[in-house]
Amino acid sequence: MKKRVVLGMSGGVDSSVSAVILKEAGYDVVGIFMKNWDEKDEDGVCTATEDYEDVRRVADQLGIPYYTVNFEKEYWDRVFSYFLDEYNKGRTPNPDVMCNQEIKFNAFLDYALKLDADYIAMGHYARVEERDGKFYLLRGVDNNKDQTYFLSRIGQKALSKSLFPIGELEKSKVREIAEKNELYTAKKKDSTGVCFIGERDFDAFLDKYLLSKKGDMINVDTGKKISQHHGLYHYTLGQRKGIGIGGVGSGEPWFVVGKDLKKNLLYVAQGEQHEALYSTSLIGEAPAWTLDEEPVFPLHCTAKFRYRQQDIPVTVHKMEDGNIHIVYDNPVKAVTPGQVAVLYDADICLGSSIIKSIEPVNSKYKYLNPTF
Known part of the structure; x- marks a missing residue:
């Protein structure tokens, strides 16, 4: 049968x-x-x-x-x-x-x-x-x-x-x-984007469901207002495009480096290599393991913090509250809370956790991720 x-x-x-x-x-x-x-x-x-x-x-x-x-x-x-x-x-x-x-x-x-x-x-x-x-x-x-x-x-x-x-x-x-096999879908292009958003304008979609509130955009180096943002949820850490800052400072691109939800502030920094963009470790919450059992800690493996990223060597420690602490061998740019930290042992996918917060390279930027 x-x-x-x-x-x-x-x-x-x-x-x-x-x-x-x-x-x-x-x-x-x-x-x-x-x-x-x-x-x-x-x-x-x-x-x-x-x-x-x-x-x-x-x-x-x-x-x-x-x-x-x-x-x-x-x-x-x-x-x-x-x-x-x-x-x-x-x-x-x-x-x-x-x-x-x-x-x-x-x-x-x-x-x-x-x-x-x-x-x-x-x-x-x-x-x-x-x-x-x-x-x-x-x-x-x-x-x-x-x-x-x-x-x-x-x-x-x-x-x-x-x-x-x-x-x-x-x-x-x-x-x-x-x-x-002459399938009807043989030449159909691959779908892109989140299934419920598809090819549509992402910001416009979010505005249908979330309350957008404008606020100040702050330069992390001066602490002064540099522009205005259009609602914090429209921005993500490491974002470069769509910030709306042009012709300011050295002429290098600006990046989103942090948010303050209580004060409705968006923090930005100028330059591809600005240290506020980099972190040395992260806390991951709600870990899930593909084998349904925890690995032995500390765990030496590789990780991806976004889909297309190259594997990064890391060491993973279990925390008392059940979360995990992922320490990178070298600083990593634009690790984003809310995204998924996926762990690998060569070709084996071990599992993942949701990125809760990141530890900046320079401790003076800890206020950008106050939950760490």
Whole structure:
């Protein structure tokens, strides 16, 4: 009897090719389109409707059944509310990480198991390997597309039931398979941005849900007002573009280096190498481990503090309150509270924590991150 795989289909080429690979491997494949958000873009078009049509076309081409499951309430309660709350705290969250933790590998998994699925599958560039009864999350073969950063908070229950059919492939090979099978999505461009924002203006989107309050922009070197900001949640640590300071000082670019929520102040510094941009360590809260068990501390490993970043050697210590202290071998630029610190042992993704605060290179800038 064939093993049943419930495949999350987004209407993109990656999940479409995943369906091809699973079917060729002899699985009983059922396609599921997850409806997590319902809103039209500026042209009055609901992109979810378009994506579902692409799922329908590909499923019909391959002769597999397909269904839609509505997770809008779960998404709002578990992901979008978290997203808004983090911005209200002055932090910059990563909702895609939470979507995987709470929806794709939690609510979706529970739904699939009710359909008597043996496995779930996703079109992520990642791999799962079983070793002595434990399931390890490994980087995808295509280093440029590896998505373990976004999967770093899922544990053994999900990993033991998850297949990543394209994890062993380069993106070019995925496109090649799609064209060979004449899939409708073969030439469809990759989606960008957060799923509920997509290609729209990010600041305008936030203004629909959060109260924007203008305030002073302060030069960290002089302590004096240099300009006005348009609401603290519109800015993130390390940001260069969109600050609105030109022709001031040395002519070098300005960067966001801190926020004061109580006084509604935004701190900025001039110069690519300004020391206020750099930190030596961070405190990470809510650590989650892919093996469902803590590693041995102190832990020497590598870390990423944003998706496209190169691995950074670090040492991780456990704190008495359950948080972790991640100390970098060398100072790192623009580490951002609210983002995710993901830990690796070579190709193995160990887990992650949410960046709570950072320790500046120079202690005189501690006021920029008062929670450290």
